[in-house]
Structure formats: structure tokens, C-alpha cells
Amino acid sequence: MRTNLVFFFQDESRNSVAALVAGIDYFCKRRDMDIVYARSERELMNSISPDSFNIIAFSVTTVNFHDIYNIFGSVKNKTGKSENVLYVAGGPHADGDPASLLAAGFDLVFSGYSEESFPLFLNRLSESGVSQRSAVIYSETSSVWQKRSFAKFADDYFPPLEIQRGCRYRCNYCQSCVRLGSPLYKSKEAVDEYIDDFHSKGFKRFSFVSPDAFDIRFETDKRSPENISSLFDYLQKRKIKLIEYGQFPSEIRPRGDTGSYFQVLAKYTKNRKIVIGAQSFLDERLRKIRRAHTSADIESTMDAAFRFGFYSIVDIIIGFPDETADERIYTLNRFRELNRKYPSRLHVHYFLPLAGTEMYYSNPSKLDIKTLRLLDKLERDGRAKGWWREGKKMTEKIILMRDRFSGK
Numbered sequence: 001m002r003t004n005l006v007f008f009f010q011d012e013s014r015n016s017v018a019a020l021v022a023g024i025d026y027f028c029k030r031r032d033m034d035i036v037y038a039r040s041e042r043e044l045m046n047s048i049s050p051d052s053f054n055i056i057a058f059s060v061t062t063v064n065f066h067d068i069y070n071i072f073g074s075v076k077n078k079t080g081k082s083e084n085v086l087y088v089a090g091g092p093h094a095d096g097d098p099a100s101l102l103a104a105g106f107d108l109v110f111s112g113y114s115e116e117s118f119p120l121f122l123n124r125l126s127e128s129g130v131s132q133r134s135a136v137i138y139s140e141t142s143s144v145w146q147k148r149s150f151a152k153f154a155d156d157y158f159p160p161l162e163i164q165r166g167c168r169y170r171c172n173y174c175q176s177c178v179r180l181g182s183p184l185y186k187s188k189e190a191v192d193e194y195i196d197d198f199h200s201k202g203f204k205r206f207s208f209v210s211p212d213a214f215d216i217r218f219e220t221d222k223r224s225p226e227n228i229s230s231l232f233d234y235l236q237k238r239k240i241k242l243i244e245y246g247q248f249p250s251e252i253r254p255r256g257d258t259g260s261y262f263q264v265l266a267k268y269t270k271n272r273k274i275v276i277g278a279q280s281f282l283d284e285r286l287r288k289i290r291r292a293h294t295s296a297d298i299e300s301t302m303d304a305a306f307r308f309g310f311y312s313i314v315d316i317i318i319g320f321p322d323e324t325a326d327e328r329i330y331t332l333n334r335f336r337e338l339n340r341k342y343p344s345r346l347h348v349h350y351f352l353p354l355a356g357t358e359m360y361y362s363n364p365s366k367l368d369i370k371t372l373r374l375l376d377k378l379e380r381d382g383r384a385k386g387w388w389r390e391g392k393k394m395t396e397k398i399i400l401m402r403d404r405f406s407g408k
């Protein structure tokens with residue numbers, strides 16, 4: 001029987017799907033398989049083929065678990081207990097809390113980076129004709145990840161180059177270090193493969209995924225601005241003209257030594273807005289969440305960005321579980337002082353209890369009226385953007401799903 005592999009395709013999971021499609025291209029020997037993409041419940045229903053074995057694949061984040069569950073549940077209800085439909089889930093939520101996805105009704109859960117294990121599962125399925133159900137398949141990053149680009153077209157989408165994977169800092173609210181503690185870096189041959197595909201499609205804007213933008217390796221094994229300049233120099237030699245770096249999804253971690261890095265960015269990149277992951281201006285908070293930098297490092301990074309002509313977008317998080325009103329007001333006012341010196345804007349995010357992190361089972365603190373008024377003022381003055389409102393709704397949904405499916 002032919003296999004019909006259907007990816008539920010959404011903006012927040014498109015990089016993961018593109019990496020899986022690359023893995024299928026590298027490792028999957030099957031020729032009796034169709035790959036289709038569905039962006040809505042209706043498209044999912046329409047993509048199920050009665051003459052094939054259907055694998056419906058969802059990449060689940062802790063944030064979108066609630067919405068995915070509603071769509072998946074509805075489709076599953078309509079297909080009933082069909083033997084020729086298998087519902088699989090992967091993604092960051094599957095790394096942190098795979099059991100909740102089984103409890104929610106998925107047949108198979110892939111936990112960990114699955115660009116190799118998923119294609120190998122497809123190969124085994126082709127040989128045996130049957131799939132296990134109610135199981136978690138644990139995987140690690142493919143040993144091939146550093147040598148190949150793992151970037152292929154998925155539903156007309158081509159992902160940024162994932163130049164770095166994993167993070168050496170273990171901030172206790174962050175999911176990036178759940179899958180992989182020590183970072184890995186793409187090799188030159190992988191970068192070359194990516195560039196070849198990039199050029200063949202006529203793209204112009206070259207961007208990256210990197211959890212810690214200034215910590216990449218290309219020439220040497222040590223963190224240095226030369227690693228970034230040699231990478232960008234190499235890209236230019238290979239006729240890449242429009243390089244974007246230091247903004248989502250390759251934000252900058254604050255440090256005291258960023259001047260020489262911004263000098264490189266000023267020479268090679270087109271973007272003049274960069275994102276600094278500050279999270280708080282209170283040293284005690286930074287210590288508690290294990291950021292491994294200080295408030296002085298944030299100021300030093302904003303200062304260096306300014307000296308080299310960059311506008312800083314400064315990310316902070318409010319609503320940490322044990323946070324006080326005084327702490328919030330301090331952080332917002334400290335930004336106001338720096339904002340007078342450096343061209344900048346504050347991006348205010350809300351605490352999200354993400355699966356697999358130490359803070360998964362913590363709840364946010366309640367925002368006080370003084371903070372809300374100050375946030376309003378900063379937004380009215382154009383000094384801040386309030387992503388925290390969306391974050392608050394996301395956290396409500398996360399807690400709903402956590403209480404229902406995570407067994408605590």
C-alpha cells in the first residue's frame with residue numbers, strides 16, 4: 001500500500017518540517033510515498049487518501065498544543081478508528097512532555113531531533129507494513145547534521161540556515177537547551193550545500209537560526225568575532241549580498257565584549273535593527289533564571305550596538321512566578337533610562353511555562369496596576385511593544401493543557 005505523509009504546516013513549525021523533509025530526502029529509500037502539506041482542518045481532511053496508509057504529522061510546541069489538539073481531535077473524530085490513519089506528533093513539546101501527547105490521543109510521539117529517526121521509521125514501516133502505536137520514539141540529533149544542510153523546500157518554504165543547534169547556557173525557562181545541552185555547528189560543506197540550494201532558487205535574503213548569535217564557529221573552535229567575519233566573508237565570495245544577522249531567529253546574548261562583533265555586523269549585514277535577549281534588568285532575577293550575564297552587560301551591549309549604528313530591540317520577560325511589582329517597575333524604568341541614551345525599543349514578553357524546562361509546573365505572577373499603567377505609557381510613547389498580551393493568553397492555554405494531560 002502507498003504511504004500518504006501529510007504534514008500539518010504552520011508558520012511556527014515550518015523550519016522543523018523543512019528539516020524533516022531534508023531528512024527524508026537523505027535517509028528514506030521509499031519511492032511509494034507521497035508528501036502533502038495541509039494548513040487547516042479542512043485541508044487535513046481533504047488530504048487523507050482512502051487508498052493509502054496515511055501518516056498525519058504534527059509538530060507541536062507547548063504554545064500551540066492547545067490549538068493543535070482541537071484540530072487534531074476534530075479530524076480524529078471524523079476518521080474514527082481507521083486502521084489506515086496514524087497520527088504522529090513531534091516538536092519541542094514532544095521533547096519536554098511526550099507523555100502528554102500520548103495522553104491527548106496521538107498514536108506515536110517522536111521526542112528529540114527526529115530528522116534521521118523519522119525517515120528510518122518510514123523505511124521500517126515500508127518493510128514490515130505495520131506500525132507500533134501508543135509509543136514514544138526517542139531520538140538524538142543525527143550524526144550527519146553537521147555535514148549536511150538539512151534545509152529543503154517544504155510547501156514552497158525554504159528555511160534560514162540553522163548554523164548552530166543547542167545552547168551551552170541552561171536558562172531555566174528556555175526550551176532550546178532541552179533537546180541539546182552543548183551546541184553543535186554546521187560544517188563548511190553543509191554551508192556550501194545550503195548556498196547551492198539557496199542560489200538555485202534565486203533567493204536574495206540570507207538569514208540564520210542561532211540560539212546565541214555571537215557564539216558561532218566557522219574557522220576556529222573558540223568564540224571570536226573572526227569566526228563571524230570569516231563566515232560572512234565566505235558568503236560574500238559565494239555571491240551572497242544580503243546578509244541578515246542578530247535578529248530573530250538569531251538574537252544576541254548580552255556580554256561585555258560585543259563591540260568587535262558589532263563591528264563585523266556593521267561591515268557585512270544589511271539589517272540595522274538587532275535583537276538583544278535581556279530578559280530582565282535586575283541582577284537578582286538574571287541570576288535566578290541562570291542567564292549568566294548581568295544588567296551591566298545589557299547596557300554594554302546596547303552601547304556597542306549604538307556605536308556601530310544599530311537600533312536595539314530589547315527583549316524582556318514579565319510575569320516570572322515569584323516576581324514582585326517593584327521588580328517589574330525597576331526593569332521598566334531602567335530601560336527608560338537607557339532608552340534616552342540609545343536608540344531602542346522594548347519588546348515585553350510574558351512568562352511561558354514550557355515543557356521540559358524547570359519552570360514547566362510554575363504559574364506566572366499576577367500583573368499589578370502600576371506595572372500595567374507604566375506598560376501602557378511606554379507603548380503609547382512608542383518605546384515598547386506589548387507582546388505580553390498575546391503571551392498571557394498563550395500561558396492560559398498552556399496551563400489548561402498541562403493540567404489536563406501532564407498528570408501533575
Ligand code: SF4
Pocket residue numbers: 167168169170171174175176177211212253277291
Ligand atoms: S534563553 Fe538563550 S541563552 Fe538561555 S538557554 Fe535559551 S537559547 Fe541559550
